Amino acid sequence: MTMETELSPGFQEPVHGAQQTFRAVLDALSRPGIPVPLSGIEAAPDPMGPTLAAAALTLLDHETGVYLAPPLDIEAVKRYIAFHTGAPTVSEPADADFVIALADRDMPDILQLKTGCAEYPDQSATVLLGVRDFGSGEKVLLSGPGIAETQEFSPGNLDAGFWTTARQNHARFPLGVDFILCGPESVAGLPRSTSIAV
Amino acid sequence: MYVSVKGGEKAIDKAHELLAKERRGNPGVPEITTSQIAEQLTLAVDRVMSEGSLYDRELAALAVKQARGDLIEAIFLIRAYRTTMPRFGYSTPVETSRMAIRRRISATFKDLPGGQILGPTFDYTHRLLDFELEKENPADEDPPATRPEPVDGHTPRVLELLGNQGLMEPPDGACPHNGSDDDSIGDLTRQPLGFPADRDVRLQNLARGDEGFLLALGYSTQRGYGRNHPFAGEIRMGEVRVEFVPEELGFAIEIAEITLTECEMVTQFKGSKNVPPQFTRGYGLAFGHCERKTMSMALVDRALRADEFDEERVAPAQDEEFVLAHSDNIQATGFVEHLKLPHYVDFQSELELLRKMRAEIAKTHVEAAE
Amino acid sequence: MEREKAYNFAYLDEQTKRMIRRAILKAVAIPGYQVPFASREMPMPYGWGTGGVQVTASVLGQDDVLKVIDQGADDTTNAVSIRKFFKKTAGVETTTETGRASVIQTRHRVPEDELRPDQILVYQVPIPEPLRFLEPRETETRTMHALEEYGLMHVKLYEDISRHGHIATTYAYPVHVNARYMMDPSPIPKFDNPKLHRMAALQLFGAGREKRIYAVPPHTQVHSLDFDDHPFEVQKWDKACAICGAEDSFLDEIITDDAGGRMFVCSDTDYCNRQCEGVAK
Numbered sequence: 001m002t003m004e005t006e007l008s009p010g011f012q013e014p015v016h017g018a019q020q021t022f023r024a025v026l027d028a029l030s031r032p033g034i035p036v037p038l039s040g041i042e043a044a045p046d047p048m049g050p051t052l053a054a055a056a057l058t059l060l061d062h063e064t065g066v067y068l069a070p071p072l073d074i075e076a077v078k079r080y081i082a083f084h085t086g087a088p089t090v091s092e093p094a095d096a097d098f099v100i101a102l103a104d105r106d107m108p109d110i111l112q113l114k115t116g117c118a119e120y121p122d123q124s125a126t127v128l129l130g131v132r133d134f135g136s137g138e139k140v141l142l143s144g145p146g147i148a149e150t151q152e153f154s155p156g157n158l159d160a161g162f163w164t165t166a167r168q169n170h171a172r173f174p175l176g177v178d179f180i181l182c183g184p185e186s187v188a189g190l191p192r193s194t195s196i197a198v
Numbered sequence: 199m200y201v202s203v204k205g206g207e208k209a210i211d212k213a214h215e216l217l218a219k220e221r222r223g224n225p226g227v228p229e230i231t232t233s234q235i236a237e238q239l240t241l242a243v244d245r246v247m248s249e250g251s252l253y254d255r256e257l258a259a260l261a262v263k264q265a266r267g268d269l270i271e272a273i274f275l276i277r278a279y280r281t282t283m284p285r286f287g288y289s290t291p292v293e294t295s296r297m298a299i300r301r302r303i304s305a306t307f308k309d310l311p312g313g314q315i316l317g318p319t320f321d322y323t324h325r326l327l328d329f330e331l332e333k334e335n336p337a338d339e340d341p342p343a344t345r346p347e348p349v350d351g352h353t354p355r356v357l358e359l360l361g362n363q364g365l366m367e368p369p370d371g372a373c374p375h376n377g378s379d380d381d382s383i384g385d386l387t388r389q390p391l392g393f394p395a396d397r398d399v400r401l402q403n404l405a406r407g408d409e410g411f412l413l414a415l416g417y418s419t420q421r422g423y424g425r426n427h428p429f430a431g432e433i434r435m436g437e438v439r440v441e442f443v444p445e446e447l448g449f450a451i452e453i454a455e456i457t458l459t460e461c462e463m464v465t466q467f468k469g470s471k472n473v474p475p476q477f478t479r480g481y482g483l484a485f486g487h488c489e490r491k492t493m494s495m496a497l498v499d500r501a502l503r504a505d506e507f508d509e510e511r512v513a514p515a516q517d518e519e520f521v522l523a524h525s526d527n528i529q530a531t532g533f534v535e536h537l538k539l540p541h542y543v544d545f546q547s548e549l550e551l552l553r554k555m556r557a558e559i560a561k562t563h564v565e566a567a568e
Numbered sequence: 569m570e571r572e573k574a575y576n577f578a579y580l581d582e583q584t585k586r587m588i589r590r591a592i593l594k595a596v597a598i599p600g601y602q603v604p605f606a607s608r609e610m611p612m613p614y615g616w617g618t619g620g621v622q623v624t625a626s627v628l629g630q631d632d633v634l635k636v637i638d639q640g641a642d643d644t645t646n647a648v649s650i651r652k653f654f655k656k657t658a659g660v661e662t663t664t665e666t667g668r669a670s671v672i673q674t675r676h677r678v679p680e681d682e683l684r685p686d687q688i689l690v691y692q693v694p695i696p697e698p699l700r701f702l703e704p705r706e707t708e709t710r711t712m713h714a715l716e717e718y719g720l721m722h723v724k725l726y727e728d729i730s731r732h733g734h735i736a737t738t739y740a741y742p743v744h745v746n747a748r749y750m751m752d753p754s755p756i757p758k759f760d761n762p763k764l765h766r767m768a769a770l771q772l773f774g775a776g777r778e779k780r781i782y783a784v785p786p787h788t789q790v791h792s793l794d795f796d797d798h799p800f801e802v803q804k805w806d807k808a809c810a811i812c813g814a815e816d817s818f819l820d821e822i823i824t825d826d827a828g829g830r831m832f833v834c835s836d837t838d839y840c841n842r843q844c845e846g847v848a849k
Contacts, residue, residue, distance in 0.1 A: 015577045019629045022589050026627065029596050030770045030785045031685075059593075061586050063388075118714035122594040122603045145599045145746050146785035148766075174748060178597040191597035193746065193785075206648035277609040282581055390604040390779040393707045519705050529614050529777045533694070536615025539646055543639045543676045543835055546821055547738035547757040550803050555732055 008043045008076075010057050010084040017041075021058040025180055029189030033142040033153035035134040037186045045076040047102065051182040052130045053080070059126070060085035060098055067096035070106040093125075099177075102130040104157040110165045115175040124192075125177045132156030134183050138163065141197040142190075150197075155181050155188065160198070167196050221266045235259035244457075244486025245269055249527065250276030251387075251406050253456050253485050270408075270527050277528055281387070288383070290441045290450055294460045294483075295352050297436040301487075304356045305430040306464055312353040317435065318487075356432040357462045357479060366464070367476045393519050397503075400522065404498060405484060407525030409491045415515040416497035424501045424513030428480065431464035435487050459484050461492035465500045468507045478507060571659025578625040579657040584608055588626040588781070592772060595783035600745030601713070602696050602780040610776065617650055617675055618776025620692035624673050627688060627772070628654065633661045635669035640677035640818065640835035647675070666838050676739075678760040680817050680839040683769035685786060691754040693775035696782065698742040698752040718750050721793065729798055738803070744791045745784055753790075759802045759818045764790040809834045812843030 011017025024038040040050025041057065048056075060066055066087045068077060081087055081100075090096050093108035101107045107129075116124035131137075133156040140163055142151040169176045169192055176192030222229065236243055236259035246258040250273045258276060265271035301317025304310055316322075360366040384399040391399065404412060419425055437457055441450040461482040469475030480500025482492030501515040514520055524530060576582065591605040610618040628634065634654055638647040642664040650673060651662050663669050666679045675692040683689060695701075699709040702720045712718065721742055728736040735741075741758035745751045753764055754773060764771065764784060771784040784790060794800035808815045810831040817839055819832035834840035 015582060016630060018582065018585075019577075019627075023627065023629060026589075026592065026596065026770070029593055059586065059590060061583060063587065064590070119710045120604075121598050121601060122591070124594075126590075126593070145788040146596075148787040174598050174601060178593070193597060193599060206643045206645040207652065210645055210649060210652075274609070274613070278611045281608040281610075282575070282579075282584075284581065284583075387608075388606050390606055392604070393705075519707065523706070528609060532614025532616065532618075533777055534615075535613060536694070539616065539675075540639050540644055541676070541755075542820055543757055543818065544739040544755050546819075546835075547759070547803060549821065550805075551734065551736065551738045555734060558733065 007083055008045050008080055009041075011041060011054070017054065018058045021054040024187055025055055025058065025189070028180065028187045029146075029178065029191050031146045031151075032144065032189050032191060032194040033147065033151035035183060035186035035188045039185070040182075045080045047071060047130075048077055048080070048100075049130050049182065049184065051184070051187050052100065052128055055128050055180055055182055055187065056081060056098070056100060057084050059128075060087040062086040062088065064097040065090040065095055066098045066100060067091075067093045067108065069093070069099060069101035069108055072100055072102065096125050099125055099127045100130075101127065103132065103155070103162075103181075104159075107162075110169060110177060113177050115172060115177065117175070121174040121176075124175065127177055127179045129179055129181050131158065131181050131183050134181075134186065134188060138198070142194050143197070144194045146189075146191075147194070153188070153190075155183070163196060163198055166190065167198075170195055221264070230263060232256060232259040232263055235262050241487060242267070242269060242272075244484075244488050245409060245491070246272045246276055247486050248484040248488050248491060249273045249406055249408065250280065251485075252276050252280040253454070270531050274528050274531070287442065287445075289453070290443060292438045292440055292456075292458065294434065294438055294458060295355060295358075297353065297434060297438045297458070297460075299353060299434055299436040301435040302353070302432065303430070303434075304432045306356060306432075310356060310359065319489075353434075355434075355462060357464065360431075360464070360477060364474075365477055367468075367478050391522060393522075394505075395518060395522060397499075400502060400518070401481065401483070401495075401499060403522045403525055404482075404495045407495070408527035408530065409488070409494065411525055411527070411530075412494035412498055413490060415501070415521060416494035418513065419497050419501050419515045424504070424516040425466075426478075426480070426497070426500050427466040428463045428497055428500065429465070430493065431462045431479070433459070433461045433489060433493065435459040435489070457486050459486065459488050459492045461489070461496045463493075463496040463500055478503070572656045575657050577630075577658055578628050578654065579611075580608070580622065580625045584622075585626045588622055591781045592623065592626065592783065595772070595781050596770070596785050598749075599784055599788050600743075600749030600751040600782060602775075602782045604779055605781050607776045607779040612649070612653070614777035615694065616646060617673070617692035619774030619778075619781070620673050620675070620690050620776075621650060621653070621774070622776060623690050623772050623774035623781060624654065624671060625658075627690070628658055628660060628671060630658075630660065632670045633663050633668055634658075635663050635666060635672045635838075636674075637672070637677060637679070637836075637838075638675040639820070640679070641837040643837065664838050665842075666836075676755050676757075677818070677835060678756055678763045680814075680834075680836045682763075683767060685768045687769040689767075689769050689771045691756075691771065691773045693752065693754045693773050693780070694777075695740075696752055696773065696775040696778050696780040698740075698750050713749060716748065718744075721750060722795075725793060726795065729795070735794075735798065742793050744793060746788050747791070750793075751782065751784075751790075757803060757818060758792065758800075761790070761792045761800070762802065766790070805832060807832045809840060809843070812840045814840065814843050 024036045028036045038051050040054040042050050044050050044053030064087050067090050093099055094112050113125040116122055135154055136156040137154045137158045139154040142153050173192050178192055179190040181188045236255045242262055243255055243258045246261055247253050261272035261275040302315045357366050386399050386402055437455050439452050440454040440456055442453045443450045463480040465478045465480055467475045467477045480496040482495030484491045498515055502518055504511045504516040587606055591603045595603045610621055636647045636651040638644040654660055655662055666681045671688050673690040697709050699712055702724055703709050725735050739757045740752055740755040741761055743751050743753050766787050768786050770786055773782045792800040805819050811833050814834055817834045820835045822831050824831055
């Protein structure tokens with residue numbers, strides 16, 4: 001028998017919490033590289049963080065397979081996601097509709113995730129990625145839809161390797177995956193449509 | 199000075215008041231009750247349940263009343279109500295071979311195990327207006343006919359009898375999700391329709407489809423537009439049990455008993471190098487007593503299976519995109535009737551271009567004349 | 569206004585909203601691509617804006633200020649009806665002032681005022697597929713989009729030119745988004761097409777009956793199809809609005825008597841009102 005531990009709560013007001021989170025995520029994805037303030041769920045289980053938890057509870061449900069990358073593949077997070085969203089966990093990243101990961105940890109190979117196909121590029125994965133902050137990382141220059149000219153972007157603990165992969169991801173457009181970067185108090189978007197210069 | 203039209207809100211409220219008055223009609227005439235509709239306009243209720251895809255006689259009767267007898271409007275009311283309902287899961291497949299049969303006929307055999315049961319049918323009535331019905335008859339002393347209970351026994355379907363002799367394509371061929379690479383049953387109310395569609399989704403689309411549309415398409419196959427030489431193998435109507443397996447229990451419990459009409463058409467035989475010639479099938483199923491609907495559905499289902507039998511798709515009824523994209527009367531009525539909405543901005547654009555083009559032509563003519 | 573508590577906030581159940589929200593995010597990530605979604609039956613008929621209503625219901629929050637227009641006007645019956653629907657089910661504040669709105673749902677027009685980054689424009693779309701009238705089959709048009717094979721549309725437009733001397737499409741004029749997907753801008757007059765190009769606001773498009781959602785993110789390139797020898801041009805009027813005197817707005821023609829008398833007035837009622845106020849000041 002497993003020990004019954006107390007389950008962390010989700011949104012205080014599920015309807016409005018999800019709506020506010022969605023609008024922040026929508027705004028973020030519509031304007032790549034600009035962090036959008038989001039309060040998130042304070043009580044989220046470690047090491048998820050408030051904004052990552054809020055994004056997950058807003059977007060996941062029983063129709064979306066989720067892959068939890070280490071170190072998020074722990075019982076507390078699994079139970080939290082299962083209870084609040086009903087999303088089935090998948091063991092292979094390639095089967096996931098959503099991948100939840102932390103930036104400098106065991107991220108699955110982005111290029112192996114679902115990209116959609118030429119007829120249905122929407123049948124692709126979305127990566128919810130926890131980052132330390134939006135200022136301490138390597139600086140890149142973004143351009144493309146949602147960006148008037150160019151946008152500087154330097155999310156914490158994402159290295160050159162990530163940006164190489166992200167550029168390869170963009171090169172496959174309209175196929176590819178979309179990133180929602182979740183910082184401590186804000187979220188930022190990096191859709192497949194964004195071109196990246198290092 | 200010109201002032202643009204305002205007061206849309208007031209106009210709408212007044213229109214709704216008028217609508218309510220029209221629905222009620224002459225207040226000197228007793229108001230029709232929903233139970234009267236549910237009991238006496240049963241076939242209207244059945245159609246609303248079928249195409250509204252919600253099995254609830256009381257709600258369907260209410261919808262018929264609210265819609266002033268406009269069945270498409272009633273179906274719309276039911277659909278809009280249904281769509282916000284939470285889902286607990288999917289029932290186990292209903293077993294129509296265990297139906298408590300009230301009507302069962304086969305056009306292919308004179309007699310068969312289980313027998314032919316004529317049941318409540320208009321088939322051999324003479325269509326003469328019955329003026330007796332104009333009178334209000336006192337309540338009948340006789341209690342209403344009790345409906346038979348669903349049987350645990352098995353009334354074999356005609357197509358099974360043929361199948362046992364190898365004369366019928368195996369039910370696998372008719373399995374709802376043949377052609378699909380997974381065994382989950384599709385649900386087009388949860389997943390948008392894609393093409394080509396699997397047969398499960400196709401049948402769901404037809405079951406929700408407009409009776410008139412399917413009737414016309416079925417008819418067209420009989421007149422040579424995708425002919426498939428059909429015989430009504432069997433039509434049965436009666437009550438079946440609906441069972442559901444709750445996750446926490448792990449076994450099936452009965453949650454309802456519903457009336458269904460099922461039609462299996464025996465159609466044109468086919469064979470190949472590997473398979474000796476066999477009859478093929480078309481399938482129809484609907485809530486309540488909807489015989490015309492299920493027969494039409496079975497004809498169209500078979501027509502849509504053209505690819506499976508290497509038949510050339512030439513007729514409208516064989517054209518999957520055409521049939522499935524236009525079968526839904528709620529979508530159809532919405533888009534046709536939306537032409538009532540203002541389009542003056544677009545019309546203005548056309549008008550402007552037309553005037554410009556006419557002016558240019560007039561100018562060329564003048565120039566040519568000079 | 570107190571919201572009707574018998575239904576969930578903004579009518580749709582949360583499961584439906586999540587499904588639509590996921591589709592919207594995909595639409596934003598792939599500008600101009602039509603994302604299939606499991607559109608629900610709404611309590612208004614298909615054709616009345618069920619796609620736009622579902623999109624609005626999925627983005628709308630308590631603090632939003634909603635504006636609804638049909639043909640540019642806030643007081644057309646269907647605009648009134650949709651505004652009332654959200655007042656009742658979401659209890660949100662509504663407005664007729666373009667500048668005050670955070671979410672604007674529209675049918676057939678883009679407001680004359682330039683929209684801001686903090687606004688979202690939701691279009692009601694009847695037929696989302698720009699190629700549909702050239703090729704009725706979804707399987708075919710989907711392949712054309714996949715292969716970026718848009719020759720058919722160019723041929724059609726060029727045939728117009730050779731036959732009429734003009735491109736005969738005056739509304740729902742096709743655009744090319746982010747130099748990738750061909751998109752139907754909904755049946756707005758082509759007068760409005762230039763406003764879509766690099767608009768600061770997010771533009772979302774909902775087609776309920778056809779079950780598609782698509783988007784144009786802010787600042788995105790939206791090119792109205794044309795030819796070197798026949799550049800894209802918009803409608804022009806040689807008259808000004810008879811009410812406010814505006815010369816830069818889309819004008820509706822009003823028939824004033826049965827002797828052929830007519831006048832022209834702004835289709836954007838809010839713009840017209842403010843022009844009048846400006847003159848008065």
